Amino acid sequence: MAPQAKLLAGKTAIITGGTTGIGRAIALTFVAQGCNVAVNHLDLEKDKRHLDSLLSEAAAIREKDPAAGRLAHLPGDVRDPATGPALVAFALSEFGTKRLDVCVSNAGICTFAPLLDLSADLFSNTVRTNLDGAFYVVQAAARQMALHNDPPGGGSIIAISSISALVGGGLQAHYTPTKAGVLSLMQSAAVALGRYGIRCNALLPGTIKTQLNEEDLKDDAKRTYMEGRIPLGRTGVPDDLAGPAVFLACDELSGYVTGAQLLVDGGLFVNLQ
Numbered sequence: 001m002a003p004q005a006k007l008l009a010g011k012t013a014i015i016t017g018g019t020t021g022i023g024r025a026i027a028l029t030f031v032a033q034g035c036n037v038a039v040n041h042l043d044l045e046k047d048k049r050h051l052d053s054l055l056s057e058a059a060a061i062r063e064k065d066p067a068a069g070r071l072a073h074l075p076g077d078v079r080d081p082a083t084g085p086a087l088v089a090f091a092l093s094e095f096g097t098k099r100l101d102v103c104v105s106n107a108g109i110c111t112f113a114p115l116l117d118l119s120a121d122l123f124s125n126t127v128r129t130n131l132d133g134a135f136y137v138v139q140a141a142a143r144q145m146a147l148h149n150d151p152p153g154g155g156s157i158i159a160i161s162s163i164s165a166l167v168g169g170g171l172q173a174h175y176t177p178t179k180a181g182v183l184s185l186m187q188s189a190a191v192a193l194g195r196y197g198i199r200c201n202a203l204l205p206g207t208i209k210t211q212l213n214e215e216d217l218k219d220d221a222k223r224t225y226m227e228g229r230i231p232l233g234r235t236g237v238p239d240d241l242a243g244p245a246v247f248l249a250c251d252e253l254s255g256y257v258t259g260a261q262l263l264v265d266g267g268l269f270v271n272l273q
Helices: 021-032 045-064 083-095 120-145 176-196 220-229 239-249
Strands: 012-015 036-041 071-075 102-105 155-160 198-205 261-264
Touching: 012 021, 012 083, 021 036, 021 045, 021 071, 021 102, 021 239, 036 045, 036 083, 045 071, 071 083, 083 120, 102 120, 102 239, 120 155, 120 176, 120 198, 155 176, 155 239, 176 198, 198 239, 239 261
Parallel strands: 012 036, 012 102, 036 071, 102 155, 155 198, 198 261
Antiparallel strands: none
16 A cells, blocks of 8 residues: 655665565665665675565655655675664765664574574674674664754664563573663663654564564464464564554654654563463
8 A cells, every 4th residue: 555645755764684574664665655765785695586676666666656765775794883884874875965864773683592502603693693783783873863963963763672572482592682682772772862862762573474484484383373372363574563663763753752662563472361
């Protein structure tokens, strides 16, 4: 369905991990809402088809609606502290602006593994990608947003945390702490950056069908169990996160919201019975 209003018209955003899953859905929705978007990706050969289809879909949106935003992309590994600043600089140059309005820290990995067998390499890589990577891009975005003077300050930083920030997982002892850390990062950033008018919030997806869990959800028993626990009766899809992201990115809708956590889980968390 075409958007009824350009809620992000003229804004500039960066999104890490933007070619698949939740990042992709948010990127395309932002474009439809009039936002110019620069997405980060790893530039892996096996993922080239995802990038190509993303660019094609964004172009199709713009062809149908000239008021839609533009989409550009830049390779980079969020584990590298230089990637965040490079993505910010690229977005400003590509779209000819001095303002960065929105940052979505989305890049993340999750490889299920039992705690007793968890390797040091897997633990380190998960932390470096999910938590270190989030910090680097958030810091880079915040540094640029703090320079805004027309109007003074301003900007929205959105981190994709997880319901796993609030609950444990027997095969996720390396993953859940990173998502709790991302949530905590947004809370601390909200306190630190409020003086600049920068809002920092976290989205906490529940069970969403993405590349991270598609193999797990192929298990009929697991999928049936999960869907039975979700009050809305279905697992989520990436587009379920796009609307909440627009809400948090739009000053008119969420201008007094910062340091918040928004569960997008179909009611999974509250269904304890």
